[in-house]
Amino acid sequence: QKEVEQDPGPLSVPEGAIVSLNCTYSNSAFQYFMWYRQYSRKGPELLMYTYSSGNKEDGRFTAQVDKSSKYISLFIRDSQPSDSATYLCAMNYGQNFVFGPGTRLSVLP
Amino acid sequence: DVKVTQSSRYLVKRTGEKVFLECVQDMDHENMFWYRQDPGLGLRLIYFSYDVKMKEKGDIPEGYSVSREKKERFSLILESASTNQTSMYLCASRIRDRVSYEQFFGPGTRLTVL
Numbered sequence: 312q313k314e315v316e317q318d319p320g321p322l323s324v325p326e327g328a329i330v331s332l333n334c335t336y337s338n339s340a341f342q343y344f345m346w347y348r349q350y351s352r353k354g355p356e357l358l359m360y361t362y363s364s365g366n367k368e369d370g371r372f373t374a375q376v377d378k379s380s381k382y383i384s385l386f387i388r389d390s391q392p393s394d395s396a397t398y399l400c401a402m403n404y405g406q407n408f409v410f411g412p413g414t415r416l417s418v419l420p
Numbered sequence: 421d422v423k424v425t426q427s428s429r430y431l432v433k434r435t436g437e438k439v440f441l442e443c444v445q446d447m448d449h450e451n452m453f454w455y456r457q458d459p460g461l462g463l464r465l466i467y468f469s470y471d472v473k474m475k476e477k478g479d480i481p482e483g484y485s486v487s488r489e490k491k492e493r494f495s496l497i498l499e500s501a502s503t504n505q506t507s508m509y510l511c512a513s514r515i516r517d518r519v520s521y522e523q524f525f526g527p528g529t530r531l532t533v534l
Contacts, residue, residue, distance in 0.1 A: 317462075319460065343521035345521060345522070352429075352527070352528070353527055353528070354424070354510055354512075354525030354526050354527050354528050355463075355510075355525050356525070357522045357523075360521055360522070399462065399463070403521060406451070406468075406470075408453075408465070408523065410455075410462050410463040411462055412460055412461055412462035413462055
């Protein structure tokens with residue numbers, strides 16, 4: 312079993328849709344949970360992070376962590392064509408970082 | 421504005437060549453990382469460096485070596501390039517802090533080995 316698994320996609324949605332991106336993990340030692348966004352031909356950039364179970368909201372984005380189920384999600388409301396990118400979940404404890412394989416999202420105008 | 425730069429965006433090399441990929445960060449970060457990114461496999465850690473002249477193997481170090489002579493520069497070396505090393509290579513840096521979670525990535529180098 313991989314340490315972090317992520318829905319592979321690709322995912323295509325119409326503009327304005329609500330998008331749900333998900334990851335599961337197996338190591339209960341993970342402390343920080345992150346979502347990176349990677350546009351085509353660019354490096355990943357941190358979008359959001361959470362430290363504990365619960366929800367964190369930033370504009371149209373909500374990150375959700377359920378440590379008991381070892382499950383994290385990123386919700387995008389009112390999705391825009393500019394949200395089209397690959398989304399990678401990531402998690403760490405100390406110096407150990409693990410990234411999911413990424414979900415490629417296309418938001419169609 | 422933080423910045424991580426990589427020496428080349430695209431690189432084409434022949435099997436058996438020695439390849440150097442350079443990464444420079446201007447944030448005075450102690451930690452630096454080299455990843456390769458392949459479809460369906462995500463980011464896999466090749467090597468990382470805690471500080472100058474320090475290095476640790478990641479998950480897939482075979483066929484690679486690294487050099488960190490200055491704090492701002494971290495080089496990845498493919499001793500004898502092979503076709504299975506065709507990939508996107510990403511460099512990242514991070515401040516050394518036990519509660520720090522964010523890595524800053526460069527734009528990547530897409531390497532093709534023929």
